[in-house]
Amino acid sequence: MPELPEVETIVRQLRRSIKGGIIAGVRLYWRRSIEGCPREFCRSLRGMTVARISRRGKYIGVECSGGAFFTIHLRMTGKLLRELPVAERKHLRAVFSFGDGTKLHFVDPRKFGRLRLWPCRRRACPGLGPEPLREATVAAALRKLKTRRPIKGVLLDQAVLAGIGNIYADEALFAAGISPRTPAAALSDGQVLRLSRSVPRILHAAIGRRGTTLRNYRTLAAERGENQEHLYVYGRAGQPCFACGATVEKARIAGRSSHFCPRCQKTRE
């Protein structure tokens, strides 16, 4: 569920909320939410002070004094909540208790999310591509592509760019006027330029609106994002394109549902 803007929103709130906190204990309610040894995860973090919160792609990073480093990936339905609503109790997978008596709840109905302890921060999350928040970075990544795979699938490939998911891939391709089916290596210079600009623009705008809440995503304080009010194609199949009035289509491309305007988005310029 959460993509880069949602994770960035949560990370900014975590910095204000739990940085400096002492982890009094970690309690698990679903052991498989931990990648690796659950017992070691809890034991390693007990008593540590939260020193630094970071984001890499869709991963939340938590660095503790003493060097312990762990990541949280929310996958489809994971949430981090300071307060646990009664209705979420049955989806509770882990709880961090802090020295001041407050808590951080990891809630995840579908149980896809993962917490993982890493031996060191530098070697965490291998294989991720660069952050797509600057035009020059995105342009460099796109220019390297030699594959005939559809650009939609390439944008979702975390080894190419880290953090883009299904919503923002569709929105960025619409903003750039590019068909999601276009083979990546066939993008013209103009298309690469437009996509390199639209990706960071779409992501920054979504961060400014604290992410997109379609269903599960909530911030640390359980608030909804506002970016769902600003989507041009995602979730709008059958409705008129805001730009040209043609009907927005939905099709399965690269194994994922893809939303696009057949008139505004071209394979070739």
Added chain:
DNA sequence: AACAGCACCTGTAGGC
């Protein structure tokens, strides 16, 4: 090498 398909899970929406 590149890519498709499925597995991981539960909840919800829609058809009948």
Added chain:
DNA sequence: TGCCTACAGGTGCTGT
């Protein structure tokens, strides 16, 4: 109301 199916924002493994 209930049963069934399809689908959901992500990733990682397996097999072709």
